[in-house]
Amino acid sequence: MKKFAVPALAAALTMGAAVMPAHAEKAAGDLLVRGRVIYVQPDESSSLKLGTTAIAGKAAVDSSVVPELDFSYFFTDNLAAELILGTTHHNVAAKGSPLGASVDLGDVWLLPPTLTLQYHFNPKGKISPYVGAGVNYTIFYGDDPGAAKGISYDNAFGLAAQAGVDIELNDKWSLNFDVKKIWLDTDVKVNAGLASPVNAKVDIDPWIFGVGVGYRF
Numbered sequence: 744m745k746k747f748a749v750p751a752l753a754a755a756l757t758m759g760a761a762v763m764p765a766h767a768e769k770a771a772g773d774l775l776v777r778g779r780v781i782y783v784q785p786d787e788s789s790s791l792k793l794g795t796t797a798i799a800g801k802a803a804v805d806s807s808v809v810p811e812l813d814f815s816y817f818f819t820d821n822l823a824a825e826l827i828l829g830t831t832h833h834n835v836a837a838k839g840s841p842l843g844a845s846v847d848l849g850d851v852w853l854l855p856p857t858l859t860l861q862y863h864f865n866p867k868g869k870i871s872p873y874v875g876a877g878v879n880y881t882i883f884y885g886d887d888p889g890a891a892k893g894i895s896y897d898n899a900f901g902l903a904a905q906a907g908v909d910i911e912l913n914d915k916w917s918l919n920f921d922v923k924k925i926w927l928d929t930d931v932k933v934n935a936g937l938a939s940p941v942n943a944k945v946d947i948d949p950w951i952f953g954v955g956v957g958y959r960f
Contacts, residue, residue, distance in 0.1 A: 779955030849889030901927035
């Protein structure tokens with residue numbers, strides 16, 4: 744009977760491996776599509792440009808919660824490029840005047856497509872963290888001047904950094920946590936009814952916190 748022991752053991756191990764769930768292993772050529780809910784928290788500051796009429800206060804941009812879609816293509820098991828798509832809506836004000844009042848500068852939509860190059864640690868494991876860096880281009884649209892007579896924002900490039908982790912749910916699906924920092928500044932022109940428009944540089948510099956799920960093709 745002993746001569747049957749090794750084949751029987753091998754067969755049992757093979758059958759056991761067959762019923763084990765497959766891993767959501769990241770590999771060269773994979774496309775990972777994620778849907779996230781993101782919380783965008785601007786870290787804003789502003790300064791007047793030289794030669795402009797002064798206006799009291801500093802720019803204040805509120806936070807936003809929106810859906811986001813991103814696509815990651817793996818060139819190798821560890822290296823991937825991620826394209827991040829989403830649009831956010833923000834209310835803008837000038838706050839901190841000597842009288843303590845704030846000036847309503849309306850609202851604006853931001854479309855900030857971002858491309859990052861990522862390094863994924865432990866791509867074959869259940870928990871796979873990653874870091875990334877890249878570039879962002881933000882398009883401002885749908886602006887409403889609020890209490891001002893008019894307002895305009897210049898589209899702008901910015902740098903981006905990110906860190907996150909994918910946690911395996913099964914061989915295709917994963918849970919994702921992600922944080923990004925974007926260094927973004929824009930030139931803003933405000934028509935406040937004065938002799939000349941107010942020109943300011945506004946650093947928005949948002950933090951973006953996201954949670955979502957991914958599907959690997």
